[in-house]
Amino acid sequence: xxxxxxxxxxxxxxxxxxxxxxxxxxxxxxxxxxxxxxxxxxxxxxxxxxxxxxxxxxxxxxxxxxxxxxxxxxxxxxxxxxxxxxxxxxxxxxxxxxxxxxxxxxxxxxxxxxxxxxxxxxxxxxxxxxxxxxxxxxxxxxxxxxxxxxxxxxxxxxxxxxxxxxxxxxxxxxxxxxxxxxxxxxxxxxxxxxxxxxxxxxxxxxxxxxxxxxxxxxxxxxxxxxxxxxxxxxxxxxxxxxxxxxxxxxxxxxxxxxxxxxxxxxxxxxxxxxxxxxxxxxxxxxxxxxxxxxxxxxxxxxxxxxxxxxxxxxxxxxxxxxxxxxxxxxxxxxxxxxxxxxxxxxxxxxxxxxxxxxxxxxxxxxxxxx
Numbered sequence: 001x002x003x004x005x006x007x008x009x010x011x012x013x014x015x016x017x018x019x020x021x022x023x024x025x026x027x028x029x030x031x032x033x034x035x036x037x038x039x040x041x042x043x044x045x046x047x048x049x050x051x052x053x054x055x056x057x058x059x060x061x062x063x064x065x066x067x068x069x070x071x072x073x074x075x076x077x078x079x080x081x082x083x084x085x086x087x088x089x090x091x092x093x094x095x096x097x098x099x100x101x102x103x104x105x106x107x108x109x110x111x112x113x114x115x116x117x118x119x120x121x122x123x124x125x126x127x128x129x130x131x132x133x134x135x136x137x138x139x140x141x142x143x144x145x146x147x148x149x150x151x152x153x154x155x156x157x158x159x160x161x162x163x164x165x166x167x168x169x170x171x172x173x174x175x176x177x178x179x180x181x182x183x184x185x186x187x188x189x190x191x192x193x194x195x196x197x198x199x200x201x202x203x204x205x206x207x208x209x210x211x212x213x214x215x216x217x218x219x220x221x222x223x224x225x226x227x228x229x230x231x232x233x234x235x236x237x238x239x240x241x242x243x244x245x246x247x248x249x250x251x252x253x254x255x256x257x258x259x260x261x262x263x264x265x266x267x268x269x270x271x272x273x274x275x276x277x278x279x280x281x282x283x284x285x286x287x288x289x290x291x292x293x294x295x296x297x298x299x300x301x302x303x304x305x306x307x308x309x310x311x312x313x314x315x316x317x318x319x320x321x322x323x324x325x326x327x328x329x330x331x332x333x334x335x336x337x338x339x340x341x342x343x344x345x346x347x348x349x350x351x352x353x354x355x356x357x358x359x360x361x362x363x364x365x366x367x368x369x370x
Contacts, residue, residue, distance in 0.1 A: 008361065010287070010313045011186040014251060014351035019243040026239035036235025042242045043196070046181075049164075049245065050173040052198040054205040057238060058212060061160040061182025063231040064195035065093035068178050069128070071208040072154045074099050078127040081153075083113035083139075084320045085337040086132040090158050091321045094130070102126070103322040103332040108340060109276040111289075112139030118147050128154040133162035133172050135346070136188070136255075136286035137276055141167045141175040148176075156180065160195075163188045164252045166282035173198040183237075188251060188286050189244035191237035252284050254351050259285040261355060262347065265362035266290070269369055287346040289317075292369065297342040303368065304345055310364050317344035 026038050039057055047055035058064040074080060076098035082090050084103040091101040104117045111134040118129065129148055131139035141157075148155045155176030159165070163181060165172040173179030178199035183191035199205050210218075215228025233241075244251075259275060266272055271293040277283045292303070300316060307314050320341050322332040347361060 006311055007308075008312050008348045008353070008357055009350070010315055010346060010348050011350045012352070013185055013190050014247075016243075016247070018246065019240050022239040022243045023236055026235045029235075031235045033234055034232035036238065038235050038238035038242050039233065042238040042245065045242065045245055046196055047198060049248070050171045050179065050198045052174045052179075053200045054198070054202065056197045056205060056209055056212065057233040057241075058180075058195035058197060059231045059233055060193055061158075061180055061184065061195040062089040062093055063229070064180040064182075064197050065089065065130070065156070065158065066096045067208045067211055067229070067231055068156050068180055068197055069093060069097045069099070070211055071204050072128065072156075072177070074127050074154070077125060079123060079125040080127060081113075081118060081121050081129045082321070083130075083132050083134070083337070084322050084332060084334040085111060085318055085341055086134055086158065086321065087160070087318055088321055088324065089160075090130055090132055091324075091327060095326075099127070100125075101321070101327065103320070103327070103330055103334060105334040105336045106134075106340070107140070108336050110137050110140065110278055110281070111135065111276070111340065112137065113144065114336070115140050115143035115147060118144070119151075122147075122151050122153075126151065126153060128156055130156045130158050131176070132158040132160075133165055135275065135289055136162050136165055136284040137278070138162065138165050138167040138172055138281045138283075140278075140280075142280075145175070159198075160184075161187065161286045162284060164248055164282075165284045168280050169282075174200070177201060178204060183241055183244075188255070188284060189241065189248055191233065191241040191244070194233045194237050194241060251351050255285045255349065258349050258353055258358065259283075259288055261358045262288050262290075262349075262362065265359070266365060269366060272369065285349065288349040289344055290347055290365075291340060291344040293343070295343040300343050300345060306368055307361075307364060312348065312361050312364060314345045314347055317341045317346070 078099040157179035160182035183194040
């Protein structure tokens with residue numbers, strides 16, 4: 001096996017002189033808190049990028065989900081359907097409102113929520129569905145929206161990992177009633193921390209904007225007509241995000257190249273499966289996914305440990321949320337989510353990852369699996 005002296009990380013942000021220029025400009029303007037030119041520019045530019053009428057910055061993707069749910073009046077006694085395999089924030093945001101997350105199994109290929117399992121999970125208490133575009137691949141939005149329309153359900157896209165991804169040529173974040181993005185440090189574009197809600201629904205947009213700013217009256221300062229939240233982003237973060245957004249096409253193109261390099265080197269290994277790219281999807285490959293057919297969770301963890309020994313960081317897929325202690329009393333049966341969660345890992349796939357490093361990673365994986 002090859003050896004390496006330095007750890008190749010899973011992810012790291014790509015920061016250039018443009019980011020430095022914009023953040024420095026924001027500092028020098030004196031507008032460093034939750035008002036400023038870059039917030040307005042970032043919101044309007046992101047809405048234009050996604051093809052929506054409105055976009056609203058938030059302090060994180062998680063708070064964006066919480067606001068979206070509150071904006072549609074979801075609360076105690078309601079149920080919200082979520083895929084069982086994703087980051088815990090999706091279910092937690094539902095819980096913040098007093099509603100109950102209902103876990104549904106996923107498609108083995110796309111890793112998105114399985115539309116064929118949705119209707120059996122719908123009850124008179126169901127108010128919304130949150131499809132997640134996991135690891136950069138869109139969920140099957142046509143099928144999800146058809147079911148949601150039939151049952152009069154709100155669709156909130158969790159697009160935290162899928163900036164720029166497309167379903168049948170339409171940008172993610174414009175396919176449901178609203179979309180929610182994350183700009184955490186490891187995301188495709190970053191503000192360090194932050195989020196964005198996208199929508200065409202003006203009434204909803206005005207509602208979540210009101211809630212985000214402590215529910216303060218727009219005409220009577222320091223008057224609050226309901227319980228609101230401080231879920232705002234700063235002008236400094238928005239300056240960073242604006243620079244990243246201007247580079248997003250280049251970032252996505254490099255993500256495509258990285259995945260193709262991995263695919264060329266690894267896809268012929270028996271039992272190895274990489275990211276799906278459905279015919280109807282444009283996958284932005286936020287993280288490169290690798291599953292080894294037949295691997296148990298123990299074997300998967302040994303694989304991760306072996307890679308780290310050779311200086312390669314990797315991480316397991318998310319655990320099924322229904323396994324978490326606070327949600328384990330749920331009666332959900334999600335065999336596909338549990339199967340892929342136990343065998344899948346994510347590989348280094350950040351913008352500045354060089355081809356020679358990918359070759360080294362692939363050489364190490366090939367030697368281990370041979």
